[in-house]
Amino acid sequence: MMQFVIRLHPEIIIKSRQVRKRFTFLLEGNIRRIFKRNHLSVEVRASWDKFTLIVNKKSLDKVDEVIELLQRIPGIDQIIQVEKSTFTDLDDICQQVKQAWQPLLVNKSFVVRVRRRGKHEFSSLDIARYVGSYLNQNCDTKGVELKHSDLTIEFEVNDNTLIQSHHRIKCLGGMPLPTQESVLSLISGGYDSGVATYQMIRRGARTHFCFFNLGGREHEIGVKQVSYYLWKRYSESHRVKFISVDFEPVVADILENVANSQMGVILKRMMVRAASQVAEKMHISAIVTGESLGQVSSQTLVNLSVIDKAADTLVLRPLICMDKLEIIDQAKHIGTEEFAKVMPEYCGVISKKPTTKADPAQIANEESKLDFGIIERVVAEAKIQDILSIAEEAAQQTEYVTEVDVLPDNAIVLDIRTAEEQEQAPLTLANTKVQHIPFFKLASQFAALPQDHQYFLYCERGVMSQLQAMLLNEQGYTQVQVYRP
Incomplete structure (x- = not known):
């Protein structure tokens, strides 16, 4: 039998009893839903501090896919692969342990830890010594090291059943979806917005995608692919929306009427206004951006403060203290780097000497030249679609x-x-x-x-x-x- 012990993210374990119960209930449902959607036959059994996932016979040939799915579910800190089998004697135990661990023991020191239940002619210590000696003689190891070993080989003997735990695999961590409120992420397809979206998903927020189209159909298709990838990989347990807003009329109004140095800040303020209106329509209380402090001229403390005042909606910036190299490294880790590398930059407006300290009075004066009815119109005409319809749309x-x-x-x-x-x-x-x-x-x-x-x-x-x-x-x-x- 193949099964996995699923360890919860440490922050879940330290919650109060009631909160922990709710979080684990949500996580259990998410696991079941994801495996059903991916047509994998498993059983999930919950206990107070962990889950056990049993891979049914007809999915035993898809263990790699099982592991990959578990690694991408928010709320799971690590998984431990467990195999159950029967044994006849100590020599049989040695053979089975060797088969599981030999590839991992090459040039490694090790220690054997055993738990025993039932009636046997040998103790737990007898098993550990016998198996340790056998592995040391029959595998290419650095020997047994009781205190500071490279590997700890753990297994359990329960009557005539051998239960081996091996292959501890680090997973996503974070909080289960949707333990936090829903958010609306401003997604552009670049490095920053993809990583910011991932951070919110990992934190347990059902994250919808809001796209301001500045580059036409090709831009939209590219961003749809990034959004679908992030949803499918990290949050497919819950349906979300993809909202596309044609922002070219807004940009045209800014280019025609606003002083060059103020364009960048005003464009961001317009995006915050539009996103806030979309969020209000969808009963979402916060928007998410990929802004990082000091990364570009519009992201100074002064400018971010001025941008925030464009609407009352809470603006979350999960990357605020990350530098660009850290963001790129995380994009590599989550798989969005390749999207971002080839995604054209659609800046909308480019100022020759952009302000780094926007003056609220000057911003208000420049914005008085704009037609705010355009914002109302593009939001009203925005296309809102279920994330799954991206796949259906392509198929049709x-x-x-x-x-x-x-x-x-x-x-x-x-x-x-x-x-x-x-x-x-x-x-x-x-x-x-x-x-x-x-x-x-x-x-x-x-x-x-x-x-x-x-x-x-x-x-x-x-x-x-x-x-x-x-x-x-x-x-x-x-x-x-x-x-x-």
Whole structure:
């Protein structure tokens, strides 16, 4: 039997009894919901300080997928893989422990710790000594070290059952969704907004996505992909909304009427106003930005204070004390770096000498030249859609994209998954050429491919393939289809 012990994030454990009960109840529901959505057969058993997840027989061949899902659920601090088996004698125990631990013992010192229950002819200490001696003689180790070992081999003997715990795996941590109130994250597709969104999800806030479109359809498709990725990877236990606001009319009004040095601060104030109106419509009490203190001219303390006063809604800035390298490192860790690297910068307005100390009176004077009815209009016309409809929207674009499950002769398949996904589940097709171009590089690299071939885009669930194929079709590349085996 394969099972995992799920350890809770430490902050959950120190909560009061009532709060802890609520948090663990939510986390248990999230685990069940995510595994059901991913069609994996497991059982979840809750206890006071941990969960036990049992992988049912028909999902035993998908243990790697089980581990990956558990690592991405907010509220789980670590998981411990546990295997149960029967044994006949001490030699049998040694063989089974060796099979599990031998690859990890190479050039490592170790100690064996055993818990025993039931009636046996040997004690826990006897088992530990016997197994330790056997491993030391039959594995390439640095020997037994009782106090400062590299590895601790722990297992339990319960009557004739051997219970091995190994492979402690660090997980996301944080708080279960939705233990905090809902928030609205201003998502642009860049490094900062992606990491800020992740931070709020990890903290247990159901995080909706608000996108101010400054770059047309291509910009929107790119940001939809980032948003769908973040939701699918870290918060798929709960449905959220993706809101797209056409902000080009607002930018045009600023460019025409506002003094150059004040444009950056005023643009941010307009975004805060619009986001606040969207949040009010959705009964959300806070908005989230990726701003970091002193990173650019609009992010000085003075300017941030002036920006905040544009609306009464609480503005959260989870990256406020992070520097750019820290943000980029976290983007790498969560998987949004590749999106951000190729996402064009749509600044909207660029000031030659932007103010770093905005004067509220001057800002008010400049804003008096603007038509605030434009803000009301673009918010009223904003497109609000369920995050799942991004996948459905891509799948329904049959007028643009054809899906096939059987490839024609001489077809070329473009595997557009990330390098990590490709390594975990390589795509190998007999008699068919497979090229690897991650979806975030496809727009820039597709034009360099020979244009006299048919190309079939492949990804795990078809969402990214549909979005990319649709975009390439719109750009005139009609030989692009989707491969869904």
